[in-house]
Amino acid sequence: MDKYTLKKSLGQHFLKDERICQDIVAAMPVLDGMQLLEVGPGGGAITKYLLEIPNISFKAIELDREKVAYLEQTYPAIRGKILNVDFLLAPAPFDGIFHVIGNFPYNISTQIMFRILEWKDKVPVVVGMFQKEVARRIAADHGNKEYGILSVLFQAYYDVEYLFDVDEHAFNPPPKVKSGVIRCTKLRVPYDIANEKKLFTLVKTAFNQRRKQLRNPLKALFDKETLQDEIFSKRAEQLSVADFVALSHKML
Template structure:
């Protein structure tokens, strides 16, 4: 068998109905290139391997899990990339979809890695710690809304699909889980540059309790900071608002 390694953020799904539900949340047609991140003990992998006509690969860092998967599911041999997902090069040429019961300790880093690959990744379904899933999916004027909400939603539509109860895991984790789907936007937001957008968002939320004109002083001319929008707090701005402001930055 295999062991649970909390240091790698591992948590093993045992509810077969939930496994099938997660897999069915990502539309996959024959000919699709599909990447699973962190297959672990193969909870959803065994269903992904059954998808007809799919070019499947999985990235797994833990050698013990690689050995277990190859022994238990012979069909996966030759399809596993034994590597750290955060360091692996793009695994396919052309478009591919991503799915995973993501290791919770690097789940946000996984999302930012996918952002780097967004030109090739039209759709993602992932299970996260519920708090993280809610932050990614949250809208403006909510306490969960923050840097990751804005940066992901600038390029993807986010749908919070469903909760995953602790009893679906063995052993049950101490945190709740949730599954979200990202669908790449057909029409990206108009921003001066991605670099300016990221700088603006991170700077604005760095002092989220203050009016924007305070943290954003270094980024805008004094006369620009006199505009009404800068009397708001970061959480009151939509993704479109942030994108529009990049055109006024110094």
């Protein structure tokens, strides 16, 4: 099997620019003995470089059986290290701490990030390539129209750096969108999040009506006295991550 077919249903576009592949791999800090998971290796564009990193424990998750067979034939070193499962349904692939890297399938990239959030206590660093607007959304600061649910919830736990753009011609076939690479590093000083479920509810409710002053969408979550606070006359995108965390402490 020397060829594989692209599956649009799986959001497949494969990187062919070797310099970009190397830059993505270089963005992941390597530690001796670290555990590293690649999500969606596809045709192996960055996998071949990851397999060369010495003294690490490497695994890859790939849903497409045809790609698994192609990778095992093309890169024999991956045999026994590739899991043919759905990342969104899979249990954590390692015991203990592991890092995550990938050219994430664009059609499920947001779901991938929410899945990683479920594993945040185990995952100190994520390096990923996304559709550019999704990458920018995760990295966006408050006061920006790209700032939203994913921005707040990811930045509540991670420092997010937007590293570089990737031109569509770096792929085969070229997608209709530009791409971007980000690195997310667990915050050294975590926010004081008393109740994670409340924070998630607060952020999602606030952004569901992002054009409105917060007093309207959030009225069911706070008592009348608290709702008199000036902060509730702002819109969701005007609140920093710290603002959301502080508000979550005052919820009913």
